[in-house]
Amino acid sequence: MNAIDELTDCFARLPGIGKKSAGRLVNYILKADSSWVKTFARQLSELQDKIKPCSVCGCWTENDPCPVCSNPLRDNSLICVVEQPQDAAIIENAHEFNGVFHVLGGVIAPLEGIGPDQLRIKSLLGRVQGGSVKEVILATNPTVEGDTTAMYIQKVLSAVSDVKITRLASGLPVGGDLEYIDKLTLARSFRGRSSF
Numbered sequence: 001m002n003a004i005d006e007l008t009d010c011f012a013r014l015p016g017i018g019k020k021s022a023g024r025l026v027n028y029i030l031k032a033d034s035s036w037v038k039t040f041a042r043q044l045s046e047l048q049d050k051i052k053p054c055s056v057c058g059c060w061t062e063n064d065p066c067p068v069c070s071n072p073l074r075d076n077s078l079i080c081v082v083e084q085p086q087d088a089a090i091i092e093n094a095h096e097f098n099g100v101f102h103v104l105g106g107v108i109a110p111l112e113g114i115g116p117d118q119l120r121i122k123s124l125l126g127r128v129q130g131g132s133v134k135e136v137i138l139a140t141n142p143t144v145e146g147d148t149t150a151m152y153i154q155k156v157l158s159a160v161s162d163v164k165i166t167r168l169a170s171g172l173p174v175g176g177d178l179e180y181i182d183k184l185t186l187a188r189s190f191r192g193r194s195s196f
């Protein structure tokens, strides 16, 4: 296999990129400015060393704890539970939420072999049992797996504490993804969140 085929295969492994798009990217890189290509390659190879999950919330960060967890102006009594770090980033961009996050790292999906133990649920219980948390907002995606996961967390949380548990609901399209929701809708669904 030559270098073109090898790099094409690398790109084709990325989500949403087929073999054809991968080929186009490789051709773009072949013709691109070589200093940019070197920067790109360096950023790519250093990414995993530079960025780690925050030991508190699980969001990607260069400094541990992350800027949200270490910000004294954030409301630590309010925890927003999301599936992935990128969901927290989307909520941050909507500028509606001043609490802190907890990243699960996925959703309960028995067919894919993902149970509660594979997710960061124990550490969520630990944070809530710390005592200063007043509300947990379950912001998993409005999909079957997201709902199942939210219900599971609601059950285990309410068994160990009397913390208020809410769910982002109104305005979110069923089966949709936080990723595709505009800021306004997201802000509205935060304000209109409902108790379990």
Ligand SMILES: [Zn+2]
Pocket (backbone or CB within 6 Å): 054, 055, 056, 057, 058, 059, 065, 066, 067, 068, 069, 070
């Ligand atoms: Zn954090």
